Amino acid sequence: MAFKKWPFMNKNKTIEEKDDKIKIIPDHVAIIMDGNGRWARQRGLPRIAGHKQGMDNVKRIVEVANSYQIKVLTMYAFSTENWKRPEKEVNYLMKLPNDFLNVYLPDLIEENVRVQMIGHFEQLPSHTKKAVRRAIDQTKHNTGLILNIAMNYGGRSEMVEVVKSIAEDIRQNQIDVDQIDESLINDRLFTSHLPDPDLLIRTSGEIRLSNFLLWQLAYTEFWFTEAYWPSFSEREFREALLAYQQRKRRYGALS
Ligand code: FPP
Secondary structure, eight states: OOOOBOTTTOTTOBHHHHOTTOOOOOSEEEEEOOOHHHHHHHTTOOHHHHHHHHHHHHHHHHHHHHHTTOSEEEEEEEETTGGGSOHHHHHHHHHHHHHHHHHHHHHHHHTTOEEEEESOOTTSOHHHHHHHHHHHHHTTTOOSOEEEEEEEEOHHHHHHHHHHHHHHHHHTTSSOGGGOOHHHHHTTSTTTTSOOOSEEEEOTTOOSOTTSSTTTTTTOEEEEOSSOGGGOOHHHHHHHHHHHHHOOOOTTSOO
């Protein structure tokens, strides 16, 4: 198998030189970053200290994913259900994109990372929208890893929006019911421009989807770890990649 150059971390290294055990790289990895609160509690710290560490870990894992030439990394940062948390925590989580980008945007630009977002953008506070817009704009010509942040994202509400938009087009005689197929639905998802995730990672020992990418994960390989998100390191990421390459993906067919 021919390996492309490893372009952003060390211009002379191929993936094979970096890690000769990893032969099959997923294009798109999605991560449910869970366990920030428990990580903080274990250390006698407030929950927001866990979120702060979690934020810094996003950058570390972006570097790791970039070094393996993964094309898309979708990170679940705030769900449509997370608004139910105490106001102080919600406010902190809404400030995180700004904090993250203030510190790391210059590095992301340097590392050729392209920032994108999925989720209900309009309902975000204006300071969050401003930070995300700035990052999307300043990285839009980058050609490396896509860092796709899921913010105010919910799989069910995404489907509701898709159904409404199709119903509206039918009402206006733009499309016929018979034209509804998987690709029409796909084209109206937040992720319409992206391949479906190949690998889903969830940290913190919880084994559920929590309303994440319900349509897109139909044939994704799942990998769970007990590690809390702030402690999730390159070692665990590599374990997930090793597990992924052992999987036989059959998409419902015979091997
Ligand atoms: C769930 O763990 C985590 C979240 C709701 C927030 C995740 C956000 C980050 C890791 C940082 C996001 C970074 C950017 C750049 C926007 P939890 O706090 O519910 O953990 P617990 O189950 O242990 O309480």
